[in-house]
Amino acid sequence: MSSSTQAHSPYLAVRDEWLARRTESIIDPGLPIVDPHHHLWDRPGWRYMLEDLLADCATGHNIVGTVFVQCRSMHRVDGPEGMKPVGETEFVNGVGAMSRSGGYGATKVNAGIVGHVNLSLGAAAEEVLEAHIRVGGGYFRGIRHITAYDPDPSLLNPAYTPPPGLMFDKTFREGFSKLAPLNLTFDAWLYHPQIGDVTALARAFPNTGICLNHIGGPLAIGAYAGKRDQVFAAWAKSITELATCPNVVVKLGGMAMRINGWDFHEQADPPSSEALAAAWKPYVDHCITAFGANRCMFESNFPVDKGSYGYQAFWNACKILAKDATRAERTDLFSGTASRFYRLDI
Numbered sequence: 001m002s003s004s005t006q007a008h009s010p011y012l013a014v015r016d017e018w019l020a021r022r023t024e025s026i027i028d029p030g031l032p033i034v035d036p037h038h039h040l041w042d043r044p045g046w047r048y049m050l051e052d053l054l055a056d057c058a059t060g061h062n063i064v065g066t067v068f069v070q071c072r073s074m075h076r077v078d079g080p081e082g083m084k085p086v087g088e089t090e091f092v093n094g095v096g097a098m099s100r101s102g103g104y105g106a107t108k109v110n111a112g113i114v115g116h117v118n119l120s121l122g123a124a125a126e127e128v129l130e131a132h133i134r135v136g137g138g139y140f141r142g143i144r145h146i147t148a149y150d151p152d153p154s155l156l157n158p159a160y161t162p163p164p165g166l167m168f169d170k171t172f173r174e175g176f177s178k179l180a181p182l183n184l185t186f187d188a189w190l191y192h193p194q195i196g197d198v199t200a201l202a203r204a205f206p207n208t209g210i211c212l213n214h215i216g217g218p219l220a221i222g223a224y225a226g227k228r229d230q231v232f233a234a235w236a237k238s239i240t241e242l243a244t245c246p247n248v249v250v251k252l253g254g255m256a257m258r259i260n261g262w263d264f265h266e267q268a269d270p271p272s273s274e275a276l277a278a279a280w281k282p283y284v285d286h287c288i289t290a291f292g293a294n295r296c297m298f299e300s301n302f303p304v305d306k307g308s309y310g311y312q313a314f315w316n317a318c319k320i321l322a323k324d325a326t327r328a329e330r331t332d333l334f335s336g337t338a339s340r341f342y343r344l345d346i
Helices: 050-057 086-100 119-135 170-176 192-204 228-242 273-291 311-321 327-341
Strands: 032-038 041-043 046-048 062-069 108-115 140-144 185-188 210-212 248-252 296-298
Touching (some): 032 296, 046 050, 050 086, 050 108, 062 086, 062 327, 086 108, 119 140, 192 228, 228 248, 248 273, 248 327, 273 296, 296 327
Parallel strands (some): 032 062, 062 108, 108 140, 140 185, 185 210, 210 248, 248 296
Antiparallel strands (some): 041 046
16 A cells, blocks of 8 residues: 555555564464454555455465455445445355365465445345345355444544444335345444444344454544543453343454554564564453354454464464363364354355
8 A cells, every 4th residue: 555545545555565574383274264254345546346355365274265355345336325335245155165165275265255235225125135036046145234433533544434323214124124034144343442332232123143353443543543442441341241131252463554553564573473462362362252252253354454464374363362271172163153153164
């Protein structure tokens, strides 16, 4: 990502020369991994397409499959506004078809697709969901409708401007009600003060599978700067309560965005897997304790998190964090939970 692009971006810049300063030996290289959260895009100053993902997957870990999650990529330029995100699923399924041809290695890229539908369309969301299913080629699994909001404007991604309390909105919930009948799931991305919103939604719709993204977005900049201990306590309480909802799982990753307040990207060299694991251990341990390994999945969130570390170090850090897990728990954390939740054929 160019410096000019970064100046107007909520993301940290990816610096390939800086990332190249660290290589590590692979821990447990044979362990099968499903990466259940990555993006693909071609944006001004920042390209992350199939070849870039495959280059990361080829750094030594055994990435057997991936799940694409919506990121406003390749939306249609024409047609009704509500239908424009269907273009993203068309694009992603095409990339998946390239992978399924066998000509791009063994990793099953985009074995699951999470798209976007504006649930504030209410009942009309059903038509858009059905359109995604048609173009998804049997790989469309659900949607993400980002609801991340905070009164501090410095925390907001300008690409997403949801109002506060969106998950309680009657029309939003009318749209949400269309997911379960179509056997579709919901990925929730919001900030830690909003985790209770997910809990209320999960209790209102116990038959809809929900995945909390990025451990629920604990904030550490802006109004939350210098309050990491206070935030952790509030976050942990909310996570414990959310875990009482059996239809919810959680993704362990997405912990190195600008909003998380770590300084990995400011170091002379990229952080080691040991440094990453040490920083994240309290959060990962609490999620696994609350949800159980069978409802947790490690996720890369690439290329967003690539501004802070490389793919190789990230998965090594996950393996360090799971070093005391049983074999069954490790399988769940690295592939089993993701495969079950997204109904992957891997």
